[in-house]
Amino acid sequence: MGKLLFWIIVAFIVLLAVRLVGSAQARKRRDRDAAQRVTGPMVRCTKCGVFLPKADAVPVADGYRCREPACLPPS
Numbered sequence: 910m911g912k913l914l915f916w917i918i919v920a921f922i923v924l925l926a927v928r929l930v931g932s933a934q935a936r937k938r939r940d941r942d943a944a945q946r947v948t949g950p951m952v953r954c955t956k957c958g959v960f961l962p963k964a965d966a967v968p969v970a971d972g973y974r975c976r977e978p979a980c981l982p983p984s
């Protein structure tokens with residue numbers, strides 16, 4: 910009887926450990942995905958050379974420009 914109880918406790922601890930490791934990995938993966946979604950790929954302004962997220966950049970013929978008035982192409 911004592912031996913059975915021992916194995917039940919061992920199985921419980923193993924299951925708990927597997928669960929903890931799995932949720933930690935899932936959280937890490939989710940954090941990394943969220944960080945990538947927020948920043949996205951970076952591009953360089955062809956005029957002033959500043960790096961900015963591609964989503965905030967203005968595409969021009971020779972690359973990307975930042976949104977500084979001096980860098981924006983004349984419209």
Ligand SMILES: [Zn+2]
Binds near residue numbers: 956975976980
């Ligand atoms: Zn610029």
